[in-house]
Amino acid sequence: MMKADFLVNKKNTKGLLFIILFRVSQFFTKNLILKIIGLPIRVFYKFFVEWVLGIEIPDTTCVGEGFKVLHGQGLVVNNNALIGKYVTLRHNTTIGNSKSGGKSPVIGDNVVVGANTVIIGEINIGENSIVGAGSVVIKDVPPNSIVVGNPARVVKKNN
Amino acid sequence: MMKADFLVNKKNTKGLLFIILFRVSQFFTKNLILKIIGLPIRVFYKFFVEWVLGIEIPDTTCVGEGFKVLHGQGLVVNNNALIGKYVTLRHNTTIGNSKSGGKSPVIGDNVVVGANTVIIGEINIGENSIVGAGSVVIKDVPPNSIVVGNPARVVKKNN
Amino acid sequence: MMKADFLVNKKNTKGLLFIILFRVSQFFTKNLILKIIGLPIRVFYKFFVEWVLGIEIPDTTCVGEGFKVLHGQGLVVNNNALIGKYVTLRHNTTIGNSKSGGKSPVIGDNVVVGANTVIIGEINIGENSIVGAGSVVIKDVPPNSIVVGNPARVVKKNN
Numbered sequence: 001m002m003k004a005d006f007l008v009n010k011k012n013t014k015g016l017l018f019i020i021l022f023r024v025s026q027f028f029t030k031n032l033i034l035k036i037i038g039l040p041i042r043v044f045y046k047f048f049v050e051w052v053l054g055i056e057i058p059d060t061t062c063v064g065e066g067f068k069v070l071h072g073q074g075l076v077v078n079n080n081a082l083i084g085k086y087v088t089l090r091h092n093t094t095i096g097n098s099k100s101g102g103k104s105p106v107i108g109d110n111v112v113v114g115a116n117t118v119i120i121g122e123i124n125i126g127e128n129s130i131v132g133a134g135s136v137v138i139k140d141v142p143p144n145s146i147v148v149g150n151p152a153r154v155v156k157k158n159n
Numbered sequence: 160m161m162k163a164d165f166l167v168n169k170k171n172t173k174g175l176l177f178i179i180l181f182r183v184s185q186f187f188t189k190n191l192i193l194k195i196i197g198l199p200i201r202v203f204y205k206f207f208v209e210w211v212l213g214i215e216i217p218d219t220t221c222v223g224e225g226f227k228v229l230h231g232q233g234l235v236v237n238n239n240a241l242i243g244k245y246v247t248l249r250h251n252t253t254i255g256n257s258k259s260g261g262k263s264p265v266i267g268d269n270v271v272v273g274a275n276t277v278i279i280g281e282i283n284i285g286e287n288s289i290v291g292a293g294s295v296v297i298k299d300v301p302p303n304s305i306v307v308g309n310p311a312r313v314v315k316k317n318n
Numbered sequence: 319m320m321k322a323d324f325l326v327n328k329k330n331t332k333g334l335l336f337i338i339l340f341r342v343s344q345f346f347t348k349n350l351i352l353k354i355i356g357l358p359i360r361v362f363y364k365f366f367v368e369w370v371l372g373i374e375i376p377d378t379t380c381v382g383e384g385f386k387v388l389h390g391q392g393l394v395v396n397n398n399a400l401i402g403k404y405v406t407l408r409h410n411t412t413i414g415n416s417k418s419g420g421k422s423p424v425i426g427d428n429v430v431v432g433a434n435t436v437i438i439g440e441i442n443i444g445e446n447s448i449v450g451a452g453s454v455v456i457k458d459v460p461p462n463s464i465v466v467g468n469p470a471r472v473v474k475k476n477n
Contacts, residue, residue, distance in 0.1 A: 014210060051332060054213055054232070054372055054391035056409075073213035073372070074233040074251060074392040074410045076433065091215075092233045092251050092275075092392060092410050094433040094451060115235065115253040116277050116295075116410075118434050118452040133253060134277040134295035134309055136434075136452035136468075150295075150309045150452055150468045173369060213372055213391070232372035233392040233410060250374075251392045251410050251434075274394065274412040275436050275454075292412060293436040293454035293468055309454075309468045 015069045018055055021045050022067075025059035063087075064109065071115070084109035084127065092116040098138065108143065128158075174228045177214055180204050181226075184218035222246075223268065230274070243268035243286065251275040257297065267302065287317075333387045336373055339363050340385075343377035381405075382427065389433070402427035402445065410434040416456065426461065446476075 025045035028038020035042075042059060050056045055072040057063070057079075064085035069075065071091035077083070078096035081104040089095075092115055097104050103122035107113075111125050114133030119125065126143030135152040146156040184204035187197020194201075201218060209215045214231040216222070216238075223244035228234065230250035236242070237255035240263040248254075251274055256263050262281035266272075270284050273292030278284065285302030294311040305315040343363035346356020353360075360377060368374045373390040375381070375397075382403035387393065389409035395401070396414035399422040407413075410433055415422050421440035425431075429443050432451030437443065444461030453470040464474040 013205075046331075052211055052370055056389055056391070071215055071235045073215070073235075076389045076391075076409055090253075091235055092253065092434065094408075094410065096433070098451070114277075115255070116251065116275065116434065118432075120432075120451055133257070133279055148310075151466075172364075211370055230374055230394045232374070232394075249412075250394055251412065273436075274414070275410065275434065292416070292438055307469075 012070060014053065015072060018049060018053065018069050018072055019067060021049055022057065022059060022063075025049075026061075026063075029060050078104040080104040082106045084111065086110045088112045090115040090117075090133075093118070095119045097121065105137075171229060173212065174231060177208060177212065177228050177231055178226060180208055181216060181218060181222075184208075185220075185222075188219050237263040239263040241265045243270065245269045247271045249274040249276075249292075252277070254278045256280065264296075330388060332371065333390060336367060336371065336387050336390055337385060339367055340375065340377060340381075343367075344379075344381075347378050396422040398422040400424045402429065404428045406430045408433040408435075408451075411436070413437045415439065423455075 025042050028034045028041055045059055053072060055069065055075050057077040061077055061079045061081060063083040066086035067083065068088040074092035075089055076094050081095050084107055086109060087107050090113060093113060095105055098121035105119050105123050105125060107125045108127035110128045113131045116133055117131050117135045119137040121138055123140050125141045126145060128144045129141050130146045131137055132148035135148050136150040137147060137152040141147050142157065144158040145154045147154050184201050187193045187200055204218055212231060214228065214234050216236040220236055220238045220240060222242040225245035227247040233251035234248055235253050240254050243266055245268055246266050249272060252272060254264055257280035264278050264282050264284060266284045267286035269287045272290045275292055276290050276294045278296040280297055282299050284300045285304060287303045288300050289305045290296055291307035294307050295309040296306060296311040300306050301316060303317040304313045306313050343360050346352045346359055363377055371390060373387060373393050375395040379395055379397045379399060381401040384404035385401065386406040392410035393407055394412050399413050402425055404427060405425050408431060411431060413423055416439035423437050423441050423443060425443045426445035428446045431449045434451055435449050435453045437455040439456055441458050443459045444463060446462045447459050448464045449455055450466035453466050454468040455465060455470040459465050460475060462476040463472045465472050
């Protein structure tokens, strides 16, 4: 019973399951042999994670260790985006290009991104920065900053 | 045939199903005995409502009577938020803390919240107020007001 | 194997499946006989597309040819909205009325709408215009324009 209660009460069950499935599916993208063996797993990832859960981060996306996703529904990340280490993303968020075929953002280490945000274009989000909920980020964000608003501007910078 | 057509045409079928499942699941959180008996229902609620439908309102959240959810996908409510009576929420909306472990909003009676909104922090949304679609609310909203924008500001106040 | 790999790598598999299901379900709304025959298909559309995928565009919505949906989770379109030809919509987007029972937008031909946008009220989005990601559009947009921001304003107009 304790175990089952854990299933219900644990706040980030979905996020933990996502990370496991993402990393396993990502493992099977490393070379052709793995791609052949892992095809059922990659199809399951695409269907269950991207379609049912609505967390659309392709398993070919380059994501550093310590990656954390909270809630996650409506999260769409372009597979050309680069995600650093210990980054936290939430739900209803878009990280991608600002025009078809354009480049995608580079998210630095330890960046925390709030819910309902848009981060688009060939931009850098500096390490340790925080992107406030509801922000629309279309320009570079310096390291150690907090940005908010539409378009997002720096409201606090820690040196 | 009429009954089945009703399934297709009725605009808020999903919202009605959500409310029924939420209230039933909530009932089984009242004490330990109910939690044991109701575990399968609570697990079903978590999986079907929070994961498949993408409506993430924990069954332990305090929500007044007359609660209404429209569409609902991408709706995430912190279980410490307090939702008054006859509140309407929509989709792509976040109601939660502004920092990890921080306090969550109190939503007054008869408040109507538009789609794609963010309401975060230790704030009060006064009764009978309307939060316009796309708003990011980070400060108290007086009763009987209409707020819009990012950050949200009062555009109309009825005395 | 190539075929299966296609399932995983093809970027817009979900969007293509959506369009097929939408058009098939829409076909079965044309008259009473078709509605009776097509009921299982329409119920499947509602459950799979609107509930599981989170793409809520009723099959009775008037949508021109060449319609394209990218990602699509959290996309909610009112069935009274009019969508022109070759329109592209993305995810976390709301197109609807600004008050209950109010009129919905008319989206012109070749309009491209970014992610996380809100387009509400009795407004026209002129043909060939682009609505930037994260915009909240509550006024008419002239043809051949680019609009961004909350509330959205014209940032570029091509004559």
